[in-house]
Amino acid sequence: MSASSRLDVRLAAGVAAGKLSGRAIRLLGRGGGTAAPGLIANLIEPNILNKLTGKVRDGRIVVAGTNGKTTTSRMLADILERADLRVIHNRSGSNLVRGISAAFAAQSSWSGQPRGDIAVIESDEAAFPDVVRRVNPRIILLLNLFRDQLDRYGELDTIATRWRESFETLRPDQLLLVNGDDPALAAITEDLAAQRRLFGIQESRYLLDELPHAVDSALCRRCGAPLRYSQLFLSHLGEYVCDSCGFRRPPLDFAASDIDLHGLDSVSLRLAHDESILDLSLAIPGLYNAYNAIAAAGAALALGVGPALIAETLGAFRSAFGRIERVSYRGRQLVIVLVKNPVGFDEVLRMLAVGGLSDPALIVINDLDADGRDVSWLWDVNVEQLANGSSPIYTSGIRGADMAVRLKYAGIATERIHPLKALANSFEQFVDTIPEGGSGYILPTYTAMLELRRMLAHRGVVADFWEQ
Amino acid sequence: MKLSICWLYGSSMNIYGDRGNVLSLAQRCRWRGIEAEIVQLGLGDPLDQGAHDIYFWGGGQDREQINVSADVQGAKGDALKAEIEDGAPLLSVCGGYQLLGHYYRPADGADLPGIGLFDATTTAGNERFIGNIVVESREFGELVGFENHSGLTHLGSNAEPLGKVRVGRGNNGVDGTEGCRYRNAIGCYMHGALLPKNPKLSDFLIRAALRRRYSLDVLPALDDSLETTAHASAVGRALARR
Numbered sequence A: 001m002s003a004s005s006r007l008d009v010r011l012a013a014g015v016a017a018g019k020l021s022g023r024a025i026r027l028l029g030r031g032g033g034t035a036a037p038g039l040i041a042n043l044i045e046p047n048i049l050n051k052l053t054g055k056v057r058d059g060r061i062v063v064a065g066t067n068g069k070t071t072t073s074r075m076l077a078d079i080l081e082r083a084d085l086r087v088i089h090n091r092s093g094s095n096l097v098r099g100i101s102a103a104f105a106a107q108s109s110w111s112g113q114p115r116g117d118i119a120v121i122e123s124d125e126a127a128f129p130d131v132v133r134r135v136n137p138r139i140i141l142l143l144n145l146f147r148d149q150l151d152r153y154g155e156l157d158t159i160a161t162r163w164r165e166s167f168e169t170l171r172p173d174q175l176l177l178v179n180g181d182d183p184a185l186a187a188i189t190e191d192l193a194a195q196r197r198l199f200g201i202q203e204s205r206y207l208l209d210e211l212p213h214a215v216d217s218a219l220c221r222r223c224g225a226p227l228r229y230s231q232l233f234l235s236h237l238g239e240y241v242c243d244s245c246g247f248r249r250p251p252l253d254f255a256a257s258d259i260d261l262h263g264l265d266s267v268s269l270r271l272a273h274d275e276s277i278l279d280l281s282l283a284i285p286g287l288y289n290a291y292n293a294i295a296a297a298g299a300a301l302a303l304g305v306g307p308a309l310i311a312e313t314l315g316a317f318r319s320a321f322g323r324i325e326r327v328s329y330r331g332r333q334l335v336i337v338l339v340k341n342p343v344g345f346d347e348v349l350r351m352l353a354v355g356g357l358s359d360p361a362l363i364v365i366n367d368l369d370a371d372g373r374d375v376s377w378l379w380d381v382n383v384e385q386l387a388n389g390s391s392p393i394y395t396s397g398i399r400g401a402d403m404a405v406r407l408k409y410a411g412i413a414t415e416r417i418h419p420l421k422a423l424a425n426s427f428e429q430f431v432d433t434i435p436e437g438g439s440g441y442i443l444p445t446y447t448a449m450l451e452l453r454r455m456l457a458h459r460g461v462v463a464d465f466w467e468q
Numbered sequence B: 001m002k003l004s005i006c007w008l009y010g011s012s013m014n015i016y017g018d019r020g021n022v023l024s025l026a027q028r029c030r031w032r033g034i035e036a037e038i039v040q041l042g043l044g045d046p047l048d049q050g051a052h053d054i055y056f057w058g059g060g061q062d063r064e065q066i067n068v069s070a071d072v073q074g075a076k077g078d079a080l081k082a083e084i085e086d087g088a089p090l091l092s093v094c095g096g097y098q099l100l101g102h103y104y105r106p107a108d109g110a111d112l113p114g115i116g117l118f119d120a121t122t123t124a125g126n127e128r129f130i131g132n133i134v135v136e137s138r139e140f141g142e143l144v145g146f147e148n149h150s151g152l153t154h155l156g157s158n159a160e161p162l163g164k165v166r167v168g169r170g171n172n173g174v175d176g177t178e179g180c181r182y183r184n185a186i187g188c189y190m191h192g193a194l195l196p197k198n199p200k201l202s203d204f205l206i207r208a209a210l211r212r213r214y215s216l217d218v219l220p221a222l223d224d225s226l227e228t229t230a231h232a233s234a235v236g237r238a239l240a241r242r
Ligand SMILES: [Zn+2]
Pocket: A220, A221, A222, A223, A224, A225, A242, A243, A244, A245, A246, A247
């Protein structure tokens, strides 16, 4: 037996533990069985992730950022799969070391050989330095650094500092692909041994007049003076300059222009790179998804994938979870997800069911023209997947009563079903049911979403319109 | 105790949430301790007389309707008619309702023959009737649903309508009738889904099935407060948007 094929007993045991406990947990029906098996696997073989990822032939791509990393890594994985690569990907959104370990164990043979040519790894921001140290990435894709509204003041700076320390360990053969529109990311990726390329938007439409209320004033990381934006696209992302020290947005290697937003449905853009032009037409909405697509396309181009295949894959890409917004209100985190058709509603409910749905949920169903006047579609939604939970589910909206009946016939215990009055009169009541520091879900139809957004704006709350 | 719910052409004819009707029947059985089995009967599947207790037939797209019309001719349609004559309960909505009449006449092309259970004929119209519908039924009281059809159904002299239209268009938008009744069979244009918001109708079908299968004429009451609220809110919506 040659040395290279000798069985690593400890690694195999770790993989087995990861696989078996994942199955057992799934069989017990407790959550998706994503993170706990990785925890057990890591106890048996602490280097399981290092060892498994080291065997992936075409390298690892780590995707990090406060927002959009799930979408972006799914986009990139899809492109690479279309390019006939076998991709290992922590798809379930489990992005701590143990979750990633579990994903790798599940996608490896019992002897510890990963079944993949390349890995796309989505990483949590705090776990990022540890993930980078363990997986030795070929490319690091940095999307953005937002101040999560629940974060204590200063946590973002701590993360940026830790990331900088991590980048200083990188070698010249490693590539950082960075959102240049994010001044913090641009600043912490300057002057490194690793290569750096930047992506961003070069566009004079869809500009914001001022920084959104939720965004703290953006300061220059070099000298501390306020940054001046000549263009602001989204939150703190834009074209900026520091009048005090001259720090400014670096030239873009991948520049998106001609952006066309089509409401809640789609967005198209033109991506310029070197001499080539890539026209992208996405079937998912928003500038936030434009950023996600630019990032995924940039990484794919850097890996040598052809532009036509990239455009084709991104054009066919569908959002898994629909539109998701997170806001902090009265010390609670509200996760707001638009529901507008059975397929989208199904995906949202699957997301909630996989998480075990332990937090209260409020479903707001309207039947105005933009929602569809017929609420029959609620009966085509697989509401049954919520039946195993125990958390309360509130209903509101013009046709909230229909939703309450739908919940009942899905087998959800009537003790869990709480019909509320019109949203304007019941929103605060719903928030009251969430413990301080806790979270709740709100699932509105389109016009209910608009109403909710108006109500929140009236209360001084602004959501970041990003998909997480 | 067990009831078999036969869902006719469920895979090809299931639009506008019609499966909610099947869910309503099954759950209202289960909540009373009656086992409920849902059996889908599709194209080419034979209908065994006496094997099922409640029939449901929903709406579909025109394209599907052609195949289904052909499939239900002959032995299958005869068996279904014999079941209804024997007292079996049935609910049909939209496309299913149309094919239980004598024929459906499309704008162009040949007539699609039905099985003539209802003395009714349907002709394709130029206008699509879309909206909330409220019907006053002598037997079941106020019924509420959502109609979405362009077929114009006219009842023959022997046919009894399900009720009178209070809001909406109903069978043809002219004579004020909606749906059709024959023995324990009901045809109508009400999606919504219909049964969850009209539990009286659901229980009528279950009761008829219990009577036929088990000679049982009692049905324990359920707490229908959520259903009653939804019914009232849908009626309010229909009146407001009229
Ligand atoms: Zn400066």
